[in-house]
Amino acid sequence: MHTETSPSTAVYLLTGRESDLAPLDKQLVVFGFETTVFDHATALLAAMHGKPPFAVILDAQTEGLDLEFHVPLIKRLSKGPLFLSSTGESVSRQIALLRLGITDFVARPLPLQKLVARLDELLDQRRPEPFRVLVVDDSEAMLHWLHKVLHGAGMEVFKTRSPLDVLLMMDRHRPEIVILDVYMPECSGNEMAHIIRQQPRFDGIPIIFFSTEVSRNKQLVARSMGGDDFLVKDTPPEDLVAAVTITCERYRRLRQWMTRDSLTLLLNHTTLVEHLDQSIQTCARNGDHLTFAMIDIDHFKSVNDEYGHLTGDYVIQSLARILRHTAPGQALIGRYGGEEFGVALPGIAPVLASRFIDAVRLQFCAFPQNGNNSTFHASFSAGVSTLTPGLTTQQLMENADLALYQAKRNGRNQVVLYNEAEHARQEHGSHAR
Numbered sequence: 434m435h436t437e438t439s440p441s442t443a444v445y446l447l448t449g450r451e452s453d454l455a456p457l458d459k460q461l462v463v464f465g466f467e468t469t470v471f472d473h474a475t476a477l478l479a480a481m482h483g484k485p486p487f488a489v490i491l492d493a494q495t496e497g498l499d500l501e502f503h504v505p506l507i508k509r510l511s512k513g514p515l516f517l518s519s520t521g522e523s524v525s526r527q528i529a530l531l532r533l534g535i536t537d538f539v540a541r542p543l544p545l546q547k548l549v550a551r552l553d554e555l556l557d558q559r560r561p562e563p564f565r566v567l568v569v570d571d572s573e574a575m576l577h578w579l580h581k582v583l584h585g586a587g588m589e590v591f592k593t594r595s596p597l598d599v600l601l602m603m604d605r606h607r608p609e610i611v612i613l614d615v616y617m618p619e620c621s622g623n624e625m626a627h628i629i630r631q632q633p634r635f636d637g638i639p640i641i642f643f644s645t646e647v648s649r650n651k652q653l654v655a656r657s658m659g660g661d662d663f664l665v666k667d668t669p670p671e672d673l674v675a676a677v678t679i680t681c682e683r684y685r686r687l688r689q690w691m692t693r694d695s696l697t698l699l700l701n702h703t704t705l706v707e708h709l710d711q712s713i714q715t716c717a718r719n720g721d722h723l724t725f726a727m728i729d730i731d732h733f734k735s736v737n738d739e740y741g742h743l744t745g746d747y748v749i750q751s752l753a754r755i756l757r758h759t760a761p762g763q764a765l766i767g768r769y770g771g772e773e774f775g776v777a778l779p780g781i782a783p784v785l786a787s788r789f790i791d792a793v794r795l796q797f798c799a800f801p802q803n804g805n806n807s808t809f810h811a812s813f814s815a816g817v818s819t820l821t822p823g824l825t826t827q828q829l830m831e832n833a834d835l836a837l838y839q840a841k842r843n844g845r846n847q848v849v850l851y852n853e854a855e856h857a858r859q860e861h862g863s864h865a866r
């Protein structure tokens with residue numbers, strides 16, 4: 434399980450020792466950024482020579498920092514984001530600083546959540562996932578050409594000559610676009626599009642027809658069968674790449690709205706349960722471990738009452754980020770509802786899973802939350818359940834919920850691993866009373 438940050442998340446912070454920015458290093462570490470603090474620009478530049486960071490944050494008030502001199506030197510060593518934190522700059526000064534190479538301005542007092550959100554966004558932009566494209570054409574030469582053009586543009590391309598394999602390949606590779614030839618011997622592209630559109634699990638996946646057909650009328654018929662666009666086969670490669678890119682980007686944005694929770698960008702409830710379902714089937718088939726944790730922030734109503742709803746939202750976001758940054762790659766993390774989260778850990782033994790959730794609990798407790806111009810700490814309780822033969826998704830979640838209830842009853846701020854025998858004993862005890 435990886436809980437370390439990769440070197441690519443290195444953030445260099447230039448600030449004075451006594452500055453209000455100094456605690457930022459510990460705060461960013463909680464969110465998974467490997468932060469190093471420098472109190473002199475020369476030391477920062479020397480470190481950048483050795484290992485260029487992902488981002489640099491400059492405190493404008495650092496002693497000896499001369500923006501006109503140092504910013505161009507920093508830019509020469511790293512093309513990454515360069516933040517300037519100051520008490521406020523005039524618009525004309527901001528323009529001058531942008532020209533020098535500053536990419537983002539951060540006002541004081543530092544809005545930590547916004548800064549982290551921005552760093553997250555920049556990080557995601559830096560490692561965009563390649564678009565996944567499925568191409569279906571009975572001509573080997575055409576498949577080869579499409580693969581060459583799209584793969585050459587950085588996309589992940591899956592190809593088949595047989596339309597009868599399409600559904601299977603869509604299940605296996607989860608393409609974000611399907612490019613269909615219109616005239617194929619086994620079935621036409623129109624028919625294939627019609628069949629794809631009958632499957633609710635492929636709802637919304639764009640289909641582009643790729644054909645020699647130039648008749649506007651026939652193109653419209655093809656689109657009425659479920660296609661989204663029509664490209665003729667002598668389309669120049671750059672136009673094909675542009676059309677696929679635009680369509681995939683739109684689909685990704687749409688999917689994000691459909692599958693993600695807007696406050697935390699974690700999976701929403703429905704999608705988490707759907708993915709958990711699939712994961713349970715796979716793990717049950719392969720005999721792999723699967724654990725599920727239900728996490729609930731403690732006394733959250735009091736947080737809202739004392740610090741306001743907005744601060745409550747920040748607390749929810751801080752837990753979401755800690756989970757995102759520390760969970761192993763295969764984890765499914767979702768916002769289950771309000772201040773409740775669900776985390777599925779396929780392939781991870783129950784004891785290790787509990788240990789991981791407990792490590793998240795400690796990080797979350799240690800994280801300084803800001804509200805009413807002061808710092809406070811929040812905590813959560815969690816219940817962890819394990820997949821056993823024959824258990825349904827619903828039962829797995831209910832068991833985690835029972836363990837969570839136990840954690841709350843035990844006094845909160847703890848992780849309880851569901852134990853069937855223990856649960857039966859307690860049930861029996863409560864009935865006997």
Ligand SMILES: Nc1nc2c(ncn2[C@@H]2O[C@H](COP(=O)(O)OP(=O)(O)OP(=O)(O)O)[C@@H](O)[C@H]2O)c(=O)[nH]1
Pocket residue numbers: 729730731732733734735737741742743744745746749770771772841845
């Ligand atoms: N800020 C914020 N509050 C929310 C959100 N969703 C739910 N809540 C609040 O979360 C609170 C949940 O409170 P309760 O279910 O009573 O539980 P609790 O106060 O956390 O207490 P315990 O779970 O028993 O430790 C309610 O006051 C909801 O209004 C949200 O998206 N943002």
